Amino acid sequence: MGSQRNLVGTRKFSWHTSPERPLFMKTHLLAAALATLALPTASYAAADVTINFATTTAIPGSNDFQGSLAALGLTRYASTGASLFLNGPATIMFEFLGSESGFNDTFSTSGGLTQTENSSYTNFFSAPLVIGAQSFSFGSLAGLLNFSSSGGIPATVGDNGFGIFLDPSLMSGSPVTTFYFGYDDEFTNQDDDYDDFVVRATVLSAVPEPSTWAMMFGGFALLGLSLRRRQTRQTAFS
Template sequence: MSKMIMPLLTAAFAVLTSMPAEAAVQMLDFTQGNYCNGGELCTNNAAIDKGHGSTAEVSVNFGSTYDGFPSGPLYYYERGFGDLVGVAYSNKGSTDFRTRARITLSAAAGYEITLKSFDLGCFVNLANCQTATYNVNPGAGGYQTGSLGTGYPTHQNVTFNAGYGNVIDLWFGAGENVGIDNIKWDVRAVGAGAVPEPATWAMMILGFGLVGTSLRRRAPTLRRQLV
């Protein structure tokens, strides 16, 4: 019996170590809560705390930019951006197309991330938000750029299918009247999705071969005992 157990354990170990761990979907939305102005309840036009939504695996950083330079925080708004409920938007008071929001997601050591999707909405269909632009490093490197209608009175969903990396960098705008919500990404342990090494495959084949050999040798013994 012990001769069978060891090959079984060897094969099982090889299978388990070669199986990729599943990525965990995380989502950042802007449901009203105490994450504005240093932990206060968010109200319309309140500044969102810079690290809101950070987890042990991923740190989040919010900010507005003007001509590519930092220009302040992002702000919270409850309703009016299409049919979205609770959004983040760039500097209030500016309708300049050079004003854009920036959200950076950084994976902690030992993890990697990829962007899946986000929603964009236009504030009461004002002219400068009927079309929104975005620039995204979705995790794997290589920026993706797009320009799309924001779909008022509903919203526009933007999806991605990219590889994993250390950082997601997202700019969107233009002007203050484009809001974002429901930012989704996957996070996983580094190397979790890697293809098994040749040595691992060899161990699996050897383990299953030993199991088959043990079963064949054991079959005549069982027949003799029955006789």
């Protein structure tokens, strides 16, 4: 019995002091850290934009890009009172598709993206010109997407000079991940053709919510702690 007790005691002592224990702990801590880092994939905010409007109008023949827009299924537009609502933090990319204007018109965003056209006619529908991408928070895009002109009036979402091109089957309140809009820069007697500056916007990705960031940082901290403990244990047994 005495030899058995000594044997058990020796095994217990060996478990608490042997280099195998830090390896066992490190394996479990690392597994926990990786599990934590895997969680955020299901915790992203919604990545789409809701278009709201009361009425729509057919895109007129005076719009120089009527055919190109129709090829995309866009034959109507909404303007005054319409809205674009981002349903969660996300990154949006903007592309310049074309313009037909006697003025120098500019598209800009609240984050500093800007594109100016200074020719009477340009068409990039076949090969869109990337303006850039910007991260936005949840809410209305009014005042965040803007047009201005050297001789016309400025406009943002909801203004008469800002037209949102629509598929005729799209219902107000529908979420989309790609949307098209144009500018009417006429200072007086707006022609409502919205071809003075045409933009395509694409929601690229959702931005992680605050709780997701917390989980990510927690996972990295746990991973760092496990590696630090391993180094400490190795030093103690060397």
